[in-house]
Amino acid sequence: MTSPVTPIHSRDNSFVKELRKLSHDSTAYRKQGRVWLEGDHLCRAALARGLRPEIAVFAESFWPQVPAEWAQAARKVVVLADALFADISGLESPARMGYLLEWLPGQEPQPGQATVVLDRVQDAGNVGSILRSAAAFGFTQVVALKGTAALWSQKVLRAGMGAHFGLHLVEGAEASALEALQVPLIVTSSHQGKLIQHTNLPWPCAWAMGHEGQGVGPAVEALAALQVRIGQPGGEESLNVAAAAAICLHASALAAAG
Template structure:
């Protein structure tokens, strides 16, 4: 049974203003306690993980053809005039639906699980790509240190393609929390440590991925139990952090028990 439907046609509506802020301000979710998922792919990914939206939002023209299974899980349904949906959208081609999810701060790291640590990784596309690799290669947790792009920002959500919903996410924490992970911390370097293919990698472990230009900071490096490098026989140090993360996490996945 579909929840009661609320139509909205005014851009001055308080709900519309909240959605617009969530869509355009990368950290608004922390203040408002809600995350905006725009588009059917992210919404279906959330449903597949058993999440239930507080509000389902549909464009007016799409509402009559929206599948029932996208409407039913929400406690509330809002139908926006098409122009309003386009106005709040952060996409060049606005989607026709979205979900509002409750967001709870204060997550703490889980001990003893395979983890990716993001140390001031600032590009949202890189962060989202790393989340996808983490989910694909069996890493259960991502810990984002202060200075890293906001994990639930719209750009990271879109780049993550639904990976968020299968991971335990911790953000805006200091490097001191890494001691609580209780797994070996590994850092990478272009010029120090043994080649990754010649290294016996521990499992579970925590891989630290650093700032695009500066790499892993001293506070994280001081906690590392192992340092490895990725060979680049082409002669150029051309790997970006997301590509490096995919290589490292895949290498670890090969050592994980089936």
């Protein structure tokens, strides 16, 4: 079935204005109830997970070359003049396509799931990288506490490289919500706890990754069943939170497999 096609050439078009906000305002998706996926990699990742976009958007010069399945995946198609697509794009080299997906707020943590808890992790690149590691190492849920970077912002989406679509994502949670996870909560420290390689890691579990400068907060630490540390024989004071998360999640995956 062919989706209806709407060409747009005006900067003042209301759809273009909404798209520009989604592309440049990190929390606009919460107000609009839609997420903007720019570029064929993110779009293909969404389709691979069985998601159906509301609207497919293509640059005018790319439209004649668009594979039929990319256009037919959406309920509606918009073709933007190339200059308009470049104007709304958040990329240095603008992509030639994007999808608009419905976004629903109010997700609740699911009990019994292997989970990553983000406690005020503020750098979007770190957040996206942690989501990518979570999906790679068999974690199915990410709970972002208040103060964490917006999970569906453009920077986090790009850093996540499609990991979003394989995870149950919860935003804006309070520390008290972690009690509903019903799995052991593990926190990391550079100075306290057993070395990770000498720890019997439970599965499933929840790993809490904290603020880049302050680490995990006291409210989360109070709920921890286990505290571990990552040995750093090179003498560095601490690891980047995304690097630390990758080490911890990989260690859990090995423990689960063994």
